[in-house]
Amino acid sequence: MSAGIEAGALPAAVPAPVSGTSSSDASAARRGGHGLDRLRGPVLALLVPAALGLVWQFATAGRPYSLIPPPAEVWQELRDLAVGGINDDAFSGTLWTHLSASLGRVYGGFALAAAAALPLGLLIGRVPLVRALLDPLLQILRPIPVTAWLPLAMILFGLGPRSALFLVFLGAFYPILVNTVFGVRSVEPRLFEAASMLGCTGPAQFVRVVLPAALPSIFTGLRLGLGFAWVVIVVGEMTGVQTGLGAIIMEARQLSRTEIVICGMAVIGVAGFVSDWLVMMLGRRLLAWSPSHG
Amino acid sequence: MAEPTIPILDLRAVSKTYAAQGRITEALRGASLTVARGEFVCLLGASGCGKSTLLRIAAGFEAPSSGAALMWGKPIPGPGPSRGMVFQDYGLFPWLSVRDNIGFGPKSRGRPAAEVRETAARYIDLVGLQKFADAYPHQLSGGMKQRVAIARVLANEAEVVLMDEPFGALDAMTRERLQDELLDLWARTGLTVLFVTHAIEEAIFLADRVVMMSPGPGRIEAVHAIDLPRRRDVSSPAFNDLRRMLAAQLHSHHAPKAA
Numbered sequence: 001m002s003a004g005i006e007a008g009a010l011p012a013a014v015p016a017p018v019s020g021t022s023s024s025d026a027s028a029a030r031r032g033g034h035g036l037d038r039l040r041g042p043v044l045a046l047l048v049p050a051a052l053g054l055v056w057q058f059a060t061a062g063r064p065y066s067l068i069p070p071p072a073e074v075w076q077e078l079r080d081l082a083v084g085g086i087n088d089d090a091f092s093g094t095l096w097t098h099l100s101a102s103l104g105r106v107y108g109g110f111a112l113a114a115a116a117a118l119p120l121g122l123l124i125g126r127v128p129l130v131r132a133l134l135d136p137l138l139q140i141l142r143p144i145p146v147t148a149w150l151p152l153a154m155i156l157f158g159l160g161p162r163s164a165l166f167l168v169f170l171g172a173f174y175p176i177l178v179n180t181v182f183g184v185r186s187v188e189p190r191l192f193e194a195a196s197m198l199g200c201t202g203p204a205q206f207v208r209v210v211l212p213a214a215l216p217s218i219f220t221g222l223r224l225g226l227g228f229a230w231v232v233i234v235v236g237e238m239t240g241v242q243t244g245l246g247a248i249i250m251e252a253r254q255l256s257r258t259e260i261v262i263c264g265m266a267v268i269g270v271a272g273f274v275s276d277w278l279v280m281m282l283g284r285r286l287l288a289w290s291p292s293h294g
Numbered sequence: 295m296a297e298p299t300i301p302i303l304d305l306r307a308v309s310k311t312y313a314a315q316g317r318i319t320e321a322l323r324g325a326s327l328t329v330a331r332g333e334f335v336c337l338l339g340a341s342g343c344g345k346s347t348l349l350r351i352a353a354g355f356e357a358p359s360s361g362a363a364l365m366w367g368k369p370i371p372g373p374g375p376s377r378g379m380v381f382q383d384y385g386l387f388p389w390l391s392v393r394d395n396i397g398f399g400p401k402s403r404g405r406p407a408a409e410v411r412e413t414a415a416r417y418i419d420l421v422g423l424q425k426f427a428d429a430y431p432h433q434l435s436g437g438m439k440q441r442v443a444i445a446r447v448l449a450n451e452a453e454v455v456l457m458d459e460p461f462g463a464l465d466a467m468t469r470e471r472l473q474d475e476l477l478d479l480w481a482r483t484g485l486t487v488l489f490v491t492h493a494i495e496e497a498i499f500l501a502d503r504v505v506m507m508s509p510g511p512g513r514i515e516a517v518h519a520i521d522l523p524r525r526r527d528v529s530s531p532a533f534n535d536l537r538r539m540l541a542a543q544l545h546s547h548h549a550p551k552a553a
Contacts, residue, residue, distance in 0.1 A: 188385075190381060190383060190385045191385060191387060193355055193373065193379070193381075193385065194379070194381070194385035194386075194387070195387075195398075195402070196372070196373040196374075197353060197354075197355075197373040197374065197375070197377065197378060197379045197447075198375060198378070198398055198399035198402055198446065198447075198450055199374065199375040199399055199402045199403045199450065200398070200399075200402035201372075201373075204402065208398075208402065209387070212387070212389040212390075213387075213388075213389065215389070288430075289388055289389045289390070289391075289430040289432070290388070290389070290432075291432045
């Protein structure tokens with residue numbers, strides 16, 4: 001499953017689809033003038049989930065042997081996970097511990113990946129010697145799915161959170177790197193000429209020309225990278241980690257607590273959505289100059 | 295015209311050859327030209343005559359294959375702020391506002407922030423873009439972009455402004471207005487301008503001297519001083535005589551090829 005996702009999403013390093021989405025979002029927001037028009041988007045967005053929820057309810061409620069618990073039961077479990085006081089079992093009130101453990105790994109691994117991939121991408125994109133040295137190696141390593149690194153990660157880092165962190169790092173690293181290199185290599189040569197005749201030469205061009213010019217592409221990479229971090233975290237946490245959303249899902253499965261499995265999935269969905277939204281908002285602020293973003 | 299002892303630009307027997315895919319192309323052969331401080335010189339010729347190559351050598355973007363390119367008698371080491379370039383496609387930084395595009399040069403050269411702001415404001419005034427100081431390039435018309443590009447070079451205290459068909463992508467009315475504005479700036483600031491164009495009328499309207507170039511390989515064919523008083527009337531008989539004369543010369547370069 002994850003191999004399929006990776007195969008599909010890594011080539012999506014080309015920024016067009018993502019930036020296309022964000023610009024259409026932006027124009028939709030600008031159009032929303034009147035009250036009714038403004039409600040149209042959210043109403044349409046909720047229609048399909050509501051229908052699916054109904055199907056879920058009718059297919060499961062009141063059937064003793066259903067494999068999937070009905071929505072109300074999942075909702076009650078979610079409240080118990082969050083604040084406790086309903087079931088009073090080992091899971092009650094533990095959601096925040098797991099969520100913060102996962103958040104720490106996702107953002108920790110993501111930050112490490114960005115810190116490594118950004119400078120490396122700038123250098124590979126701009127310095128022919130670095131490109132000749134590193135590009136072939138990275139091209140060979142890139143098709144290896146993150147999940148294939150799992151056994152090696154366990155050998156290197158042991159069972160535990162460090163393996164999970166390493167996998168998140170790997171998952172976020174390549175989208176950021178590939179998009180940074182792409183962005184740097186697509187900088188118009190004219191801008192380097194303009195900078196140098198204005199007195200900005202050598203390494204100063206990295207900061208004043210390369211980085212800002214490549215920023216739209218870099219942001220696409222950061223969004224994809226953070227998305228991958230959330231994909232990978234669950235895989236990473238399913239191997240001998242005590243806390244984390246992936247860990248709670250696996251543990252609940254072993255105890256046949258399907259409602260907790262579903263709660264964990266839902267929380268990951270919401271957390272991933274919110275973090276993507278934050279990056280997008282940041283990007284919109286920083287890229288106000290770009291006709292296809294701002 | 296009082297000729298200073300050392301010309302601001304001195305191009306001596308400049309040649310340029312490119313080797314690409316095993317073939318050697320001779321873009322420029324033995325071009326010699328001196329430009330005095332404060333002069334407005336147009337390089338005029340059809341495409342392939344090497345006029346842009348000559349300009350890029352003066353800018354320092356390219357080194358001559360043989361010959362020498364000197365500024366104030368010293369070899370031009372590479373691109374630098376003393377020779378500002380205005381490109382046909384503007385070359386503005388899309389992520390910077392008009393204000394910051396114009397302040398880019400002074401900031402790169404380490405001027406204090408207050409001075410950068412003050413300089414940028416002065417040159418925004420000079421090109422009449424006060425209302426657009428905080429706009430980004432994609433929000434500007436072609437004419438406004440080119441005003442920013444000119445202001446950016448002037449704000450950087452360029453001694454020579456090199457212009458590569460700067461008005462070629464603009465509509466006729468905007469082009470005429472910018473030609474007037476450029477002459478006005480030139481008269482007020484005492485700039486030296488080296489201006490590439492393929493439009494005969496533009497060359498006669500603007501230049502102190504028109505340098506005619508011809509292709510295959512690119513070389514300087516003739517230099518004509520334009521003695522008409524400014525502001526020049528493009529419909530006057532004297533202007534038309536010049537236009538006819540230059541047109542005949544320009545087209546004679548093509549005759550052997552057409553035959």
